[in-house]
Amino acid sequence: MHPSREELLDTVRRYYDADTSSHFTTATSPQAARRHERWARWTADLRDWDALRDELSRELPGYLTGELYPTTDGGPRCLVYPPEGAVEWVVVGCVSLLAPVYFIYGVQYTHEEGGPRTPHVRFEPAPAPMAHPARILARAIETRWGYSALPRELAETPVPLVTGWREPPETTLFHALFTNTPDNLP
Template sequence: MTPSAEELLTIARLYWGADEAYRFRQDPSPEDLRYEALWAEKTKERPHWGAFVRKLREAIPSCDVWDYAPGLANPSFGALVYPHHEKIMRRPQKVWVVAGYLSILAPVYTVHCVRKEYLGNQLRSAKAFLGPIPLELQGITDTVARHIEAEFGATALPLEVAQTPVPLYVNLMKPPETTLFHALFTSEPGNIL
């Protein structure tokens, strides 16, 4: 069962501050200390996540699947799925990436898409799409979701709950822009490799 927005906010408040009192201080806030301690504990689960990513590669042989867990930067483990593409030419090209995140704060996950636009080898823009999945990526997103559920017992965080505004400062996100998505998964959903 998916926790409610209120329950998730209560959890998020343990790890993210409600003000900027510690922003320019050298000593960490109580939330920072709890977050760092949780990541230190979750680091022990990295081999399990790595094995999961390898299984996901086998389940989606038509794609490249990469581990994406930048430690303290995101409150989640992540997997990026890149459908195979022809070599990027000199003309503008759009590339879709599927991102699956398993929160370390609560037993929830999300799968969304990022559209990257290139000119040659240069990334021009990246935009996250948290809402409806493009039809051509639906099979990939369904596979990622099924595997996360089966391996970790997490439940999908509904979009309407994920988009709930929260009065928290999450990395560079600040109210009123901050949502539960930012607090539980990543503050920069479009900023991926």
Template sequence: MPSSLEDLLAIARNYWPSTQDAYLKQEVSPEVGQLQRLWEQELGRIDRWWSFLRDLESALPGFTVGDATATRDACFRCVAYPPGSIPPARLRWAAVGCLSILAPVYTVHGVQLEYRGAERIGQKALLGPQPSETAHAAAVIARRLETMFGVTALPRELAQARVPLFVEFKEPPETLLMHALFTSSPESVP
């Protein structure tokens, strides 16, 4: 694995622009074009990802496991929802695993979902330690990603480092390395 912020930033620069011009012109920048070509390759090998999701479902009985991958991001994403409570809780949690297609790294984070009855009215990402509702699922996701794909966890201090890149809806100084290597919307889950 690239071991430093500089190494990982050098990789990310190949796929995300460092100026806003690319978005203002509404053209695909050379960097984003690279990301699109990389996705074409990765989608040709998607069977391995589907196998991972099936394995994860077996490893997390009672959880609802799904795919949350979007090709505008730089990762495959899975989500694991714990069994629901009766009556449904106002606040619920999901564990989200992200497998970068840019570097041999992954991250697992939580998403807090807020409901009014059956309607979802809010969601926010928790990039720190997992709440008790999803800690087990997060650990299982992490182990399975490491085993099946040979990747390592991106250290939190690197994930939260600010980078001078424009990644979808994020722009400096708000852009984090996590956004560049995984997703600009970590809170967005189906």
């Protein structure tokens, strides 16, 4: 069972500022300091995270895994890439350091003639090629940490906070709990 909307809103208010004033000073806000403390504790012992990546390598032979953990975000992201060829999609599993929830989403790429690939974030159920790795990743997160999946409707709840350079009214629980740049992947 995941925390309620009100519990999650109360939680993220402890870790993000309500305005951008802290962006223009060298001082760290109390909210940012609390978030950085969470990250410091998490990065001090990455054994569970490494074990998750090892488990995914065993469960998804041939697939590539990666990770992102920018400390401006609400938690780390595990990336699962397709086994061969050009990267057409990536499955992303986000684990929040702020609440016992996770979220799985996909990024699909379109390639433009002579131009860069364009990422498209997909929060809806994964299409066929992404469904299997998404299920494996979700099961691994639930088993390892006991976290529950955050429903999309709850993830899209607006929050009056600034996450990175994302400001209200664009900011949602997803941005605060996980990442403000879901399409920014290596």
